[in-house]
Every structure is written in structure tokens, then in C-alpha cells.
Amino acid sequence: MVENSEQTGKFKREIPEEARAHFRKARDEMRSAIEGLLPEGFLEHRNTARREMLMAWRSLLDAAIKRMDEKE
Secondary structure, X not given: OHHHHHHHHHHHHHOOHHHHHHHHHHHHHXXXXXXXXXXXXXXXXXXXXXXXXXXXXXXXHHHHHHHHHHHO
């Protein structure tokens, strides 16, 4: 993660704020355009699926921690 922090600092020094603002705006516009192409309800289902996957990982981690605690 240190690299990311260093990289962010480098961008702030080497890329003018105005250019970074344009990049952010372009990213937001591109995201909006892509969302407009998706069928209605897609994003809601994607978010629900993402949440379910995270809950599955949490369940696996909880079980692994429980097994470790039982061995102690």
C-alpha cells in the first residue's frame, strides 16, 4: 500500500490538478454511459451478488477462526 500512497503523491506533483479534474469527470461520464447501456435492475442485482459473496467469505473466515480457537 505504500507504493499506492507514493504513486498518488507523484501524480499530485506531476499531473496538474486541472488535468486530474478532467480525468475524474471523464471517468464519471464513462461510468454513467456504461450504466445507461445496462438492463434495468442489473446494478441492483450486481450489488446484491457482491454482498452475498462478501458474506460467504466472512462465513468462511469465521469458521476458520472458530476452528483455530477450538485447537487452543
